[in-house]
Structures are given as C-alpha cells and as structure tokens.
Amino acid sequence: MKAGILLIVIGTCMFVLGLGLFYWIPGKVENTLEFIKNMGTFVGLSGMGVTLAGILLYLISRNEYPIKENYDV
Numbered sequence: 481m482k483a484g485i486l487l488i489v490i491g492t493c494m495f496v497l498g499l500g501l502f503y504w505i506p507g508k509v510e511n512t513l514e515f516i517k518n519m520g521t522f523v524g525l526s527g528m529g530v531t532l533a534g535i536l537l538y539l540i541s542r543n544e545y546p547i548k549e550n551y552d553v
Contacts, residue, residue, distance in 0.1 A: 484538025491531030498524020 501520025505513050 482538065482541065484534050484536075484541060487534025487537060488531055489534075491527045491529070491534055494527025494530060495524050496527075498522070498527055 498520045502517055502524060505517045505520070509517070
C-alpha cells in the first residue's frame with residue numbers, strides 16, 4: 481500500500497476517534513474524564529493534519545505521464 485493512502489486512512493481514523501472522545505463524554509465531568517475529552521480534541525486535530533499530509537503525499541508521488549510532443553503539425 482502506498483504511504484499516502486496509508487496516512488489518509490490513519491488520519492481519518494484519528495479524526496473519528498477524536499470526535500468520539502470529545503462528543504461522547506458529557507460537558508461537566510471530573511478531572512480525569514476532562515483530560516480524556518481534551519485529548520480527544522488533540523487527537524482529532526492531529527488526525528486532520530495527518531489526513532492532509534497523506535493527501536498531499538499521494539498527490540505528489542503520483543506517476544505523471546510523459547508529455548508527447550508532436551512537431552509534425
């Protein structure tokens with residue numbers, strides 16, 4: 481599997497995990513659950529960055545077709 485596609489999959493999973501940690505924990509909670517909720521925010525934002533890096537890596541590493549030049553026109 482190409483590295484770009486793998487990063488896109490990992491970043492998407494991180495983003496979904498971050499959303500889950502942030503939204504499934506209720507608003508006012510004890511100190512430990514509040515820390516886990518904050519870590520969900522960090523994991524979600526990091527997942528967006530990893531996904532963007534994967535998309536850029538995928539676009540950069542594509543094989544470009546050679547330009548066919550026709551001067552006989």
